[in-house]
Structures are given as C-alpha cells and as structure tokens.
Amino acid sequence: MRYYSVYIDKTNDFYTYASDDENIKVGDRVLVSFRNKERVGLILKEELEKEFSFKVLKIKRVLYEEISFSKKFVDLLLWIKEYYLSSFDQVFSTAVPSGVKIKYEDIYRVVKVDSLFSLNEVFDYFLSKIKVRKKTLVDRFGKDNFSLFIESGYLKNIDGWYCLDENSNCNEEELKNYFELRKEIGKQTLEKKFDKKILDRMVKNGELIFERRIKSFDDEKLKKTYEMKELIEDTKLNLEQQMIKDSIEESDKKHFLIRGVTGSGKTEIYIHLIKRALEKGNGSIFLVPEISLTPQMVLRFKKEFGERVAILHSRLTQNDRAKEWYSIYTGEKQVVLGVRSAIFAPVKNLEYIVIDEEHENSYKQDSNPRYNAKYVGIKRAELENAKVILGSATPSIESYYYAQKGIFQLYEIENRYKDAKLPEIDIVDMKKEEDNFFSEKLLLEMRNALLKKEQIILLLNRKGYSTLIQCEECGYMEECEHCSIKLNYYSSNGSLKCNYCGISKRFTGHCSKCGSDKLSFSGRGVERVEEELRKKFPVNIIRVDGEVAKEKDFYENMYNDFLAGKYDIMIGTQMISRGLHFPNVTVVGVINADTIMSIPDFRSGERTYQMITQVAGRAGRGDKDGKVIIQTYQPENYIIEKIQENSYKNFYEKEIEKREILFYPPFSKVINIGISSEKEAGLEEYCYQVLKAIQDGKIEIYGPMKSLVYKVKGRYRCNIFIKGDRKSINDYKKNLEEKIKKVESKNYRIVVDVDPINLI
Template sequence: MPNTPSTPADIYRIRVAVPVHLYDCFDYTLTAEQYRQAEVGARVAVSFGRQNLVGIIVEKLTADTPIDPRFKLKAITELLDDQALLDQKILSLLTWSAQYYQFPVGEVFQSALPTFLRQGKPYNLLARMWKVLDLHAEDKLTRSEKQQQAYKVLKLHPQGTTENILNLAGIETATLKALEKKAVVQCILEHQDFRPQPVTLAQMPLTANEDQKKAIQQVLKAQKKYQAFLLDGLTGSGKTEVYLQIMQEVLKQGKQVLVLVPEIGLTPQTISRFQSRFHGNIVLLHSGLNDSKRLQAWQAAQTGKASIILGTRSAIYTPLPNLGLIILDEEHDLSFKQQEGFRYHARDVAMYRAHLENCPIILGSATPSIDSYALVEMGKMTRLELNQRAGAAVMPKIHLIDLKIAQKQNGISQSLIDEIQKRLDRKEQVLVFLNRRGYAPVLICESCAWQAKCPHCDANFTVHRQPYQHLHCHHCGSIHRLPEQCPQCNHSELKPIGLGTAQVEENLQQLFPHFDVIRVDRDSTSRVGSWQKIYDKIQKSEPVVLLGTQMLAKGHHFPYVTLVAILDIDSGLLSVDFRATERTAQLIVQVAGRAGRGERKGEVYLQTLRPDHPLLNTLIDKDYRHFARQTLKERQAALLPPFRYAALIRCESKSQEQNQEFLQQHAQALRQASENLIDVWGPIPAPMERKAGRYQAHMVLLSQDRARLHFYIRGWWQNMLHQKPSAMKLTLDIDPQELS
C-alpha cells in the first residue's frame, strides 16, 4: 500500500541526476523537513557506491510513485542549495540533450555547472574588490607600464571595482597583486551584488547599408517568438554591426543576449566591439578562465545581472532568466561540435534552446554549413543575405600558383615572394596561411628512406624545434628525442621533409629580414594573454608578415592585411570524408576573407599541385554560395546528410579482429530489429586504424527518418554497452561531423 503523508513511516523521496556513466536517475530518501526545502534544479550531496557525489534534483516524488526494486534506497547526505540553480527551461534542455545525444543524464547535467559548484562548494562566493590606497603613487610605478595602466584605471573608481571588471578591461590579476605588495591598492572581499544593471549605448551605431537594414528589421519583427535566421554575409560585410544593432533593441527590453563564438581566440576582439558599443555588464564564459572567475561570470549570467553573455560552445547550457536573443557567430565552425565525451553540437542545441525560450536565434557566417542551407531549403530557417563589404572594401581576387611548374625557394614560389615583398615595401601587412604546425611533418633517412613513425599510431612524427628539438605525435601526444642517426641503417643524414609553420617562419625571416614575422598557432599562443598581445600588434598599421594555422581563419578583422598567401590546401582535396570539400571550401574563403578589409584592395595567392581541381575553379569563377548549391544537389543524389540522419559508432580495443567481430554481430542484430529500415555501413577500420596503441573501427547508421533512427538505436545501443568486453571502448556520435 502507498504511504500517506499522515503516517510516521512515510518515505520522502527525490529523483537525482548523479554524475556517473549510467543512463538512469536515482531515487534518494530525505527527511520531511528536507523534502519541504528541496527545490528541483538544486544540488544535493549523495553517496553512490563508495563515492560521495554532487547531483541535481530533477523531481520531487510523491508517496504513490513506485519504488524501483533494482536499487536500494539511500538517504541523501545533504541539501546543498536552498534554491534552484538550474531553472525549468535549462532542466528541459539538458533532459532533451541527454535523450537526443543518448548520453548519461547525470553527466549531461553536470556540464551546466561550473567546476566549483560540481565540487559542492557554496553558491555565494565573495567577490574580490580592488581599491586605491595611495592616491599619489605614480613615482613608485615608473618601471612597469602595466602597473601604471592598472593604477590609472583604479583611480577612476574611488569606491573600488570588481576584479572581473578590471580583467575585462585587460588588467591582469598578477598586476593587481603586484600593486597590492607595494601598498598602492588593497583587495577587499565583499558579497556580490547580483541586481541586473541597465545597459546604455557607449557609442552610436554605424550607418547600416540596405542589406544590413533588411536583416535587422526582419529579426526585430520576430522578437518574443521563436524564429531561426541564417545571416549569410560575405567576409567583411558587417555581420557584427547587424548583431550589435539587433542586440541594442533586445537589451532595451531588459532582456539578455547570449553570443556564442567557436574559439577563445575570438573573444578578445568580440568583447572589445561589445564594450565599445554598450555600457553594461558583459561576461565571458570559456575554458580559459580559472574556476573562481568562471563561477563569478556564471552567477552573473544565472541571476540576470549580466546582460550580454559571450562564450564558447559550453555556454549554451548557462541558465539565463531573461534570455531574449541567441547569436551563433561563425556557425559553420567545427569547434561547435564537442568531439569527446558528451558529443553535442552547440548549433543544434542553441536552436532547440531558442525554441524553448521562445526567442529568435541568428546563425551567422560567410560560409554557412551545408546543413544550414538545407534547413533554409526546408523552410525551417530564414536566410538573410549581406552582399557587399562594409565601407569601400571589395572582395579580394584569388590567383592560383601551379607548384608543379613554379620556381620555389623553401616551399614558397618566387612569384609569391615577389608579391609579398611589394606589399611590405608599401607598408602593408601580409598573411601567410599553412594549416600544419611544427617544423616539418616528416623526418626521413636519405639513405634507406626510413621515416620516423609514431610507435602507437598509424602516423608520422612531426618534427619540432621549439622549445627544443624533438619528435611529437599530434594524435596521441607522445614525444620522443630527435634521433642522431637512422635506427634502420645507422646513416647520420636525417632530413625533415615538408613544411610546418615553425620552418616557414624561419624561411620568411630569411627572405624578409627587415620585417617582423609573427607566428600564430597552438604552440605560439599557449601562454595566457599571448594571443591578445599578438592581436594588439597586428592592429597597428606597421608592415608585418602574419603566419599561422586555421586560428587565423576565424572571423578576425585585420584592416591592414592586403595579401593572403595560402601555401598548401591540397590535403583537404583528397580526404575520404564526404564533408572534406565543404571544410576546404570554407577554409579557403575564410582565410581569403582576411584580405582587403580596410581601405586598400586585397588579393589572394593559393599554391597548389591541383590547379584544375573543380572546387578551386568553382570558388574562383563563381563563389561559395554556388559551391554550396552544387554540393546540396550532390548530397541529395547520394542520400548523404543532411538528406539522411546519421549516427557513428566508434569501437576501440587492442585487437581489430575483436572490433570487427563485435560490431558485425550487432550490425546484424540492428538490421533484423529494424527490418532493414536502418542502413548500416561497415564495420570498417577507421581512417587512422591504430591510435595511441589501440585499434579503431567505425560503423555508420543512416535513415531518412530521424525519429526511427533514434528509436531503434536506443535499446540496441544499451544492449551493446552491456555486452561489450571490459577492455573495449564504445562511443556513439549522433549527427557526426567527422568520420575520423
């Protein structure tokens, strides 16, 4: 018999999402007093097996809810919050995400919390306030420009200001601590004020052109309702100005705006644009923040204090009480897809969130994804075009250089060297693009042709010369010393083959000794603040050669770059992945778009061994939109995504035979269960069959009916997980973006 509230033997229960790799939520008991205080969306400390964990309450159960006989009921350890941290809309979004991406619900819920809250630390942390102590300390700071600048800013706030605001102004915490040691400033811990702050204009908007006006008006008509817009604008066409003018109207209504960008590297320039336009509380949310700053930013967003929230993909799960607009900039970028663990796509989650919040969403790009173009064709998204560059800027002309016949110096054609010299002599800037970091991709013996291969992967070692000479595998991360002689024939002449950014940097410094060469890749920007320093230097109108990987292709505004040189794009034309041509086309157009964004005309030179490749000629003779329309037709004819829905099973173990046998058995079971309504490709070895000492195999599942695909996968996938050998790793990737 069910218990009634009047009996002392009542069992009060809650259902908790516990951060374990299991697909269930779990029931816990608590006292009557705790039950009254418990809020759905609040945290609770629980015991799970031998672990003490922090979970999220997802439901307060009634007395007549059946008790699951599979699990022994335990009492909670402690209620951690007296109010919900996650509101009902975020709980719905997280639940949907767990179901759609078929990932353990407790781990999905944890992704919505900053690290400190996952660890069970208190919600109300004190804010660090900084205040000037000595109003006449200029003489103490003559040796440090940073300290002088921080001191000047703090003097503008006689009552003190928060560390978060100072950091946003470019003042580092280390600088503040140095001033504190000199007794120039003091740090005070105070309770944070979470009251929303009004937003005012700091700078008048620019005059919008006709295309921009139409886009702004269409989005503003959709305020307070769900509608998805694709802002398809040429590089340099003023997409950010469209965002800012729409944001201005949304912020006037007291609403919050969530802006997602693909990379941390884009946040400094984006935050700078927002701060120069708006006076208000703007917060950053990305993995580069320390835990304390991330919690403070998250709290400002969750309480409604912050009006503009700028973040990378994980910010999509931030609770926002007054959300009025979502903007996803560079929507085509692969960085929006999480590639490890919980493999969600922030673009798709953002669209579902906008639907839940009943607000518009803008996806912006100069090279929209083929998936987004398909949604426009299906009437699920409205396309807005920006067809002219802002101001007097015009699109750059692309020239192909045939490497088979060109005279070269260290991998750079002579004609390109001459063009670079011309631009530098005119005091202009040049961007050289090579999507391959390190010194050289191959180390080879000139005597016996031995190559330095990673012992754990089916891949060559990359040669690095900084911070010391070594071999580095970019797939498993292993590092080895550079051999002094060939291990196969003992020959001492080992030669690096091919170009990496570090070697090109050396070559460019030799070719142009009177000009700075600035390298931008993961190696050169690994230190905190290093990318900001590089970016500040580029913004000065001094002649420099800017060299880098695809970090430079993502929406940056370099007004003084008039020449873009693409050294090697051919590998993207040969990939087995059906999306490779799309990614290559996007990369070429995005990199090319860095040229000619200011007053001077820009040009692009692309070195290739395949100057007759159809993709290159389509981009030169026509444009990306023509390429996209053509690609859509090809995908439709081949019944490839987005015209069919896909899921990718990745299987990893110490034996390829074990992988193949296990996947083959379950492929057959799925075919039978679905009566062949699910198309199963594979199993086949992965493009890189061995990685980190383990063998990889793939299996792709396809269906024209998304609901049918998910229905058949659900039980089948759970069955696979229960039957897999303990040493085997299985992952399920819904809507995969890469087949590697």
C-alpha cells in the same frame, strides 16, 4: 506524498525519492541518503507513478546553498542525454562548473519612509543611512541632474540632507535604485546595534521586512554600467543591415541564418540586436568558435556592454569560471561571450542566441558528451522561447539547405560594409612553378605590399617543420610508438612530435633505427615555410599555430601587435583563417590549397571551400584593395573554381547535388560507432559481434572498417557507420544503448557519436 526522479552526483542512473514538502520543484538540489551515505541530488522530474516495488526513501532537505536550476534548463540537459546518447553525469559536469555555491545576504528593509518620522531609535538609524548630503548626490549624478531632481520634486530636503520624496512620481530609475538600496541594512549590522527582540517585533508588526536573497551586484557596478552606456553611441547600420535587424526583431520566427560575405558587417547586426534586448532587461549569448577569436570580440563587447558582459572560455581557471557563471546566474551579467560550453550559461530572460561562424567544426565536442553547440542552441531557444541567429560567410551545407527549405529565415548580404571591395582572387598552378613554396605571382604581390607598408597573411594548414623524416640509409620513417602516424619535426624546439597523442621526443639528427645522419625531410609544415620566407624577406614575421598558441595571453598579444603594425607578415594554420580583422592586410596567400581536399570525408570539399574563402576574406577589409593568391596542384577542381568565382550559391548547388545522390546529410542523419582496444588481436572479431547486436533493417550500416589513422594513443580503432532518414535514426537510437550494453566488454571501448563531424 510526492515522488521525484533524482540524479545523484557522479552516478550514471536516476533514482526515486519521496517528499511531502510541496515547495520542492524540478531543478532543486537536495540532500538524500544513498547507499548509507548522505549525497547531493538534483530533482529532474516529478514521477506520476505512486506505487513502487522497492522502498522509497525520503528527501532529507532542499540545499538552498546549492545552485537551483530552472525546469527548462533541466529539460535541455535531459534532451542532450537522449539525443547524443550520453550519461547524464557527463552532460551535467560539462554544463555546470564545479565549485559554484550560492551566496546569500540577509537584510532588514524599512517598509515606508513615512514610518521613519516615528519616535523610534531603529527608524532614526535607517533615516541616517537614507539621508545624503548635496555633495554626495552631485558627485554621483552630476550638478545638472541634481538640479533637475530638485526642480522635478523628486528629492526632499531635511535640514540640509536629502532623501527621495515618496509622494513624487519619480521617473529616474537610477535615482530610485540608489535610494532603495539605502533603505536596506544588513542583518549582522542591525542586530549588533539593536536588540533582536525589538527587530523581531517590528517585523511582526509590519514595520520592517526581513529577507534572505541571493547576493548580486552592488550599485557601484550599476553606476559604471550606466555611465558607460551613456557614453557609447550606436554605430550606424546601413539600410540593408537595418532591414535585417528590424525583420529579426519583429518576426514571429525563431530561427535565422545570415549569409553575409566576409566584411559585410554581420557583427554590427548582432550587437544592435543584443543592445535592444538588454534595454528591455533581456539577456543574450554570443558564441564564437574558438578562443583565438575572442581578443577583438572581448574589446568590442566590453566597449559596448561594460560590466554587463561575461566572458567564458576554456582558458579560465576553475575559480574564475565559477565566478563568471555565478555573475550570470544572479543576473549581474546579462550578455555572455564565449566558446562552445557558453551555450549552457544561465542567462536570465534569454532573448537571443547568436552563433557566429556557425559552420565551424569546433562547435562540436569531440569527447563525451559529444554535443554540437549549434543544435543545443537551437533546442535551448525552443525551450526558452528565444531566437537563435546563425551567421557565416560560408554556412554549413546543412544550415543553408534548411534555410532554402524555410526552416530558417534566410538573409543574404552580398556586399561588404561601406561598399569595400571584395579581394581579387588569382589561382596559381604549382605544377608549373619551380619553387615548391612560393609562386612567382605570390612573391611579386608580397614584394609590392611590403614596399607600400601593407601587411600579409599566409595560410598553410600543416603544423611543424616537416611531416616526414626518412633515413636515406635504411629507409626507416620516424613514427609514433602509440599511433600509426608519422612524427612531425618541429625545428623551433628541436623535437619530434605526434599530432594525435601529443607525445614528444628530442630530435638527435640521427635515425633512431640505424643511427645514420643521412636524413631526408619532406612534407612542408608551417615552420619550414616560415624558414624559407625569412630567407626571401628580411621583415618582421609572426607564426601562429597550435605550438606557439599555448603561451599565456598569446592570442591577445598577437592580435594587438599585428594590428599595431609590429609584424609585416603573419603565417599560420587554420586558426588565422577566420574572424580576424586587420585593415592593413592587402595580400593573402594560400600556400597549398590541396591539403584538406585529400582527406577521404564527404565534408572535405565543404571544409576546403570554407577555410580558403574565410582566409581570403582577411584581405582588403580596410580602404585598400585586397589580393588573394591560391596555390594548388588541382586548379581544375570545381571547389577552387567556385572559390575564385566567390560564388557560395554555385558551390552549394554542386555540393547539395552530390549529397542527395549519396544520401548524406542533410538528406540523412548519421551515427559513427567507434570501437577500440589496446590489443589488436580480437578487435575485428569483437567488431563483428557489435555489428550483429546493432543490426536493424530500417537503416544502412557500413563496416566495421579500420579508422583512417588506425592506432591512436596506444589503441587500435575501427568504425561502424550508420545512415538513415531522420525518423529511422531517431527510432533506432531509442534501443541502441541497450543493444550495446549486451555486448559490452572491459577489453574494448565503444563510443557512439551522433551527427559526427570527424570520421577519421
């Protein structure tokens, strides 16, 4: 008898079950009795203990119609549970789409072609399926290939029909696959035509093989893939790209960081690596930070890999996501392009995990389980003996530090692909400008670009029209009733909206407190800037922000339309700052570079540098020179200076020095404990109870303190911030959940965020 630790769907604990079935393995889905009901469970591990103080029930059976997982995949999920202090149920439901069922096909397969020449009705039937006419083969493979197959002796002619000559040493894989598939006949088809007793006897005698297998792709898809692969020619890598690609392939190391300036051709390196892996029958996962980057990537990956690429992102329906996931699980698709959750895709023979724009915050999930796809990718590569490649023009401080220490193999590309010039960057001090929106310098560069029929991108990382509406009569400021935040005014749909809880109400034009229509608007949002822009330039303008991006197929349409020149100017929030490639963009303007630097977070400088450098990189990506105008009220700030110098290394040296002095990551590990309640009374007192319960002398604890935005979605929020070296934090986490459980209360919610990205 063997004993297993089993996860029961939709529960928060593991349970012990027994079985004498030696074929059960970790990752199998099983049927068990749980609280007098039949439930589905997942085998997590075999337990070494053989004696228990409780009655151990037996596993009823293995569920072959359910997805079975590898031990490595189960180990990854268990690691996420332990590292991020999440429930296994949360981890499992995030990693595996609901509704995925195994599809089987039952087939009879003939053992040897020689057997077909026996006097047997069944063999005659198989032979009729295996033989094909010349026209069929010419249509399939082409006239020249057909002639080659005949000359090589691969095909045998039987009265004008052709089949594969088993005695020849056929080297054509597609031809062999084509005929192998024709040696199979579905169970239902064959049993309709012949008595099952006859078929059973032939199976017993070894003349036929009966097998049940997971239903996968058909040979038509193989055909399309093969033909597409033949048509595609590799884009040529330059010497530097080729060196990096060869070095990664040949290296014994598993972790790599490519820091390449914007437009340096990092994507070409990734695609060449993925191609070579695919040729060896190995799979790859390519992560992008968010859906806005996928339209151009989808086009590129579809062109390169045809039907072998699966696309996974949050906008897929549950059914479509399950279909894609299943096609990866069966091996039909071996290349995955997707956002954060694609890191869990069940890719066969995984060789590469590529994390593009690795610095992006969107790789970190902001709800349970609060995992970071970058670190999950590193762990998965370790478990599956794969290689993980991080890439960015502006790597996170932590990643670059690990590369400097030799933990990651570092490659740096300082020049753009085909020697394209990096854009010239000018800084404008807005304190000296009369117009609060556009400096004279920016207006001049925009006019020149438009006269030359070139395109422009403008960045302002503030949604809406105005961030503040104040009554001039009574002084009231429109505020969210559920959050301690002022409402944004959106002129495009005449609404007031909270950017935290999403609540929206109609804007009447009057103060909601005294009814006055004397209102002042302050705080410029992207809609307001768009309005001012249209007054100055009667050209085609497209706005890209979280509001318009909700429309179906918006990203794809926006990308294609702007690429085709339908719009002259694109203005938007941070979603336009990365990844997009528009060769005709020559001017990039940053309307207000100070919006992020003002956030009280130790990463605010890093984020400012990354966002502005990334959007600057959209300029001059073709054969035309680019120009970047950065408008700021703090031109003397070292972050702005380093952006103008285009010196990531100098910025890194300044930033890493501050991090070391203040003992912030990468020199420490941090945890944020968020405590919230619908009632403000008693929250502070309860926070101190939690603080007392989790105290530990080996780590630093700060707080409790009110969140920067104190009230969100009707809940008042406080934080306790924990900091320590890696070993101390890892040791501390082992008992943290138990400590918190002792003070849990139904009136308060506690959220533990390991390696937090957002401390607001």
